[in-house]
Amino acid sequence: MASEFSILEAYEKMIAVRAFENCLLESFSGGELTGTTHTCLGQEPNAVGVAMALEHNDIIVSNHRSHGHFLAHVGDFKGLMAEIMGKQTGVCGGKGGSQHLAVPGRFYANGIQGGIVPLATGLAIGRDKSGSKNIVTVFVGDGTFGEGVVYEALNIAAVHQAPLLVVVENNGIAQTTPSHLTTSGSFEARFEAFSIPCLTLDHPLVDDVYEAAVDKVAKTRDGRGPHALVLNSIRLGPHSKGDDTRTELELARGRDLDPVVKTQSMFSNLEINKALDMAQSKVKEAYNYALSSPPASPVASRDAEATVPIDADTAAILNNLEGQSFVDQINQGLHQLLAGNKNAILLGEDILDPYGGAFKVTSGLSTRYGGQVFPMPISEAGMVGVAGGLAIQGFIPIVEIMFGDFLCLAMDQIVNHLAHYRDMYDNQVAVPVIIRTPMGGRRGYGPSHSQTLDKHFFGASGLRVLAPTHLHPIAEMLADSSKQMTPTLFIENKVLYSQSVERTGEDMVEDFFVRYRGGANSPTLALSMTEFEDEDATILCYGGMLPVAIEAARNLLIKNEISCRIVAPSILYPLDHTPLIELMTPNGPIVTVEESAAPFGFGAEIAALLAEVNLLYQRKFGRVGASEQSIAAARTLEDEILPQSDDIIQAVIQRL
Numbered sequence: 001m002a003s004e005f006s007i008l009e010a011y012e013k014m015i016a017v018r019a020f021e022n023c024l025l026e027s028f029s030g031g032e033l034t035g036t037t038h039t040c041l042g043q044e045p046n047a048v049g050v051a052m053a054l055e056h057n058d059i060i061v062s063n064h065r066s067h068g069h070f071l072a073h074v075g076d077f078k079g080l081m082a083e084i085m086g087k088q089t090g091v092c093g094g095k096g097g098s099q100h101l102a103v104p105g106r107f108y109a110n111g112i113q114g115g116i117v118p119l120a121t122g123l124a125i126g127r128d129k130s131g132s133k134n135i136v137t138v139f140v141g142d143g144t145f146g147e148g149v150v151y152e153a154l155n156i157a158a159v160h161q162a163p164l165l166v167v168v169e170n171n172g173i174a175q176t177t178p179s180h181l182t183t184s185g186s187f188e189a190r191f192e193a194f195s196i197p198c199l200t201l202d203h204p205l206v207d208d209v210y211e212a213a214v215d216k217v218a219k220t221r222d223g224r225g226p227h228a229l230v231l232n233s234i235r236l237g238p239h240s241k242g243d244d245t246r247t248e249l250e251l252a253r254g255r256d257l258d259p260v261v262k263t264q265s266m267f268s269n270l271e272i273n274k275a276l277d278m279a280q281s282k283v284k285e286a287y288n289y290a291l292s293s294p295p296a297s298p299v300a301s302r303d304a305e306a307t308v309p310i311d312a313d314t315a316a317i318l319n320n321l322e323g324q325s326f327v328d329q330i331n332q333g334l335h336q337l338l339a340g341n342k343n344a345i346l347l348g349e350d351i352l353d354p355y356g357g358a359f360k361v362t363s364g365l366s367t368r369y370g371g372q373v374f375p376m377p378i379s380e381a382g383m384v385g386v387a388g389g390l391a392i393q394g395f396i397p398i399v400e401i402m403f404g405d406f407l408c409l410a411m412d413q414i415v416n417h418l419a420h421y422r423d424m425y426d427n428q429v430a431v432p433v434i435i436r437t438p439m440g441g442r443r444g445y446g447p448s449h450s451q452t453l454d455k456h457f458f459g460a461s462g463l464r465v466l467a468p469t470h471l472h473p474i475a476e477m478l479a480d481s482s483k484q485m486t487p488t489l490f491i492e493n494k495v496l497y498s499q500s501v502e503r504t505g506e507d508m509v510e511d512f513f514v515r516y517r518g519g520a521n522s523p524t525l526a527l528s529m530t531e532f533e534d535e536d537a538t539i540l541c542y543g544g545m546l547p548v549a550i551e552a553a554r555n556l557l558i559k560n561e562i563s564c565r566i567v568a569p570s571i572l573y574p575l576d577h578t579p580l581i582e583l584m585t586p587n588g589p590i591v592t593v594e595e596s597a598a599p600f601g602f603g604a605e606i607a608a609l610l611a612e613v614n615l616l617y618q619r620k621f622g623r624v625g626a627s628e629q630s631i632a633a634a635r636t637l638e639d640e641i642l643p644q645s646d647d648i649i650q651a652v653i654q655r656l
């Protein structure tokens with residue numbers, strides 16, 4: 001149960017938060033602190049009143065203005081000060097700073113407006129699914145209701161009756177812009193649209209906030225779905241440090257509304273002075289602690305925690321793949337994941353049977369594992385964000401994005417949220433989310449359903465990008481991804497779905513000899529028609545370009561007596577250099593092939609890698625990619641735009 005409410009205790013907490021924030025502003029202006037900060041001066045009752053209504057293990061998810069929420073709920077003044085000062089003893093080892101705080105199971109904050117609402121929703125659904133009675137409270141500013149993802153998340157929270165309390169701190173201003181210039185309608189109507197009961201308080205004092213929060217928390221905890229509390233408030237300080245553009249008159253009006261001063265009038269001078277002294281000494285202690293703490297140490301290396309690579313066994317991989325199509329392999333990999341782990345959860349649009357997904361990849365899964373399959377609204381950002389929350393809560397979410405093109409709608413959640421959590425929260429959370437998506441053209445679907453957007457995700461810090469072919473060990477790759485600390489983007493080229501593995505010998509598929517190198521879970525593949533001997537050239541490709549490269553290699557040998565080795569990695573980022581270089585032919589030209597336009601893509605990265613290991617100067621090198629235009633719907637035009645086997649043949653011949 002939340003502790004018994006005492007107005008004096010609430011006042012002491014508010015005064016301590018205020019002293020902390022004032023200390024920060026002074027330290028910034030004195031040059032002792034650098035970076036950014038957003039203080040909650042004037043909004044202390046919101047943080048303190050709500051936090052006092054929560055239980056110890058309830059979660060708060062917060063935004064850029066997070067200090068008050070953190071101090072009121074977690075109470076770690078030293079850890080927060082050290083975090084803001086960039087010290088090792090900070091709650092995230094100094095990696096997160098003021099806006100990115102985490103105390104696992106109790107508190108998470110991020111500085112991207114709006115994106116925390118799906119995180120909070122995922123955490124709340126996860127808590128509910130694991131049978132916990134603890135709720136999640138998310139604090140959102142009024143200006144943030146301009147972000148679409150907030151509405152996606154509210155809808156998902158309402159559909160799932162998630163134990164989520166949304167607290168809107170409506171201070172009437174977003175950075176420097178008065179909200180009435182940018183926002184139409186009311187908060188009540190917004191929540192009403194999702195059937196989320198909402199209560200608004202106008203400039204409440206801390207006891208008003210507490211009383212309202214107790215009621216809302218109880219209803220949320222009782223399984224009555226999400227609730228909302230709108231707190232009309234006043235921001236007394238600048239948005240950040242010195243960026244207040246309001247007039248002196250506006251500021252003076254604000255000071256008249258100061259809720260801390262109003263509450264103070266209830267107490268004797270003795271009580272006030274005692275509270276001030278306690279607050280000052282607490283903040284001073286935190287400041288000195290942070291000052292004397294060692295500086296932040298680097299993020300632990302990814303290599304150190306990588307599973308020990310077992311070299312891939314060609315015959316074993318082919319035994320598993322034999323006779324199966326790419327779509328069947330993925331489907332079976334998903335069956336294994338859901339069957340083997342009750343915490344594995346599938347999310348996506350139209351994934352239920354009898355439809356089974358736009359490309360039938362999820363066929364049979366909802367029938368077999370009903371409770372583990374969640375149909376999602378058309379909300380790519382929302383569902384990826386929710387998956388992040390579920391993962392932090394201990395689940396293994398697998399998200400299907402219907403077409404790879406729609407990844408752009410979820411880019412913020414993938415790049416700014418999920419991929420960062422591990423590092424910015426200093427290894428305190430694992431985010432084993434798998435985001436699967438069909439990618440690429442050659443189906444006549446036109447510009448918005450045919451792109452290959454992979455390169456936009458290569459290099460996103462904390463994100464793994466896999467792009468297997470039908471000759472890679474799909475089930476193992478999925479299982480391995482489900483054990484990672486960071487999210488995986490699993491790209492499935494559409495033309496591969498119907499490709500099957502026709503084995504013609506122990507280590508042969510059709511007329512090609514097969515070899516794998518690198519870890520068993522994401523090996524690099526090599527194909528050769530001449531038993532890996534004396535090939536004239538290397539074709540480096542990945543994903544859906546493999547069948548095209550195979551056709552080119554076949555024709556080069558049959559028509560031109562030119563033998564090629566094809567090399568195709570399965571993990572594109574981070575790229576495993578060693579097997580790639582080991583598998584390439586020692587001599588002859590190297591041609592890279594990718595389905596998107598070549599500039600700044602796969603081939604460019606390979607060229608840079610070869611130059612760095614001094615291999616480029618002795619080899620001829622070329623890139624084959626799409627022409628730089630939208631993918632046309634007309635099949636004749638699409639064929640001209642996308643790279644074909646003839647383009648690869650020409651590129652090889654020109655360099656011999």
Ligand SMILES: Cc1ncc(C[n+]2csc(CCOP(=O)(O)OP(=O)(O)O)c2C)c(N)n1
Pocket residue numbers: 064065111112113114140141142143144145169171173174175235239
């Ligand atoms: C997606 C995104 N856009 C813009 C910003 C920059 N920014 C940080 S806080 C802020 C204002 C937010 O206003 P509001 O939600 O009302 O919260 P308040 O600052 O008033 O607490 C802006 C524009 C951001 N951090 N994230």
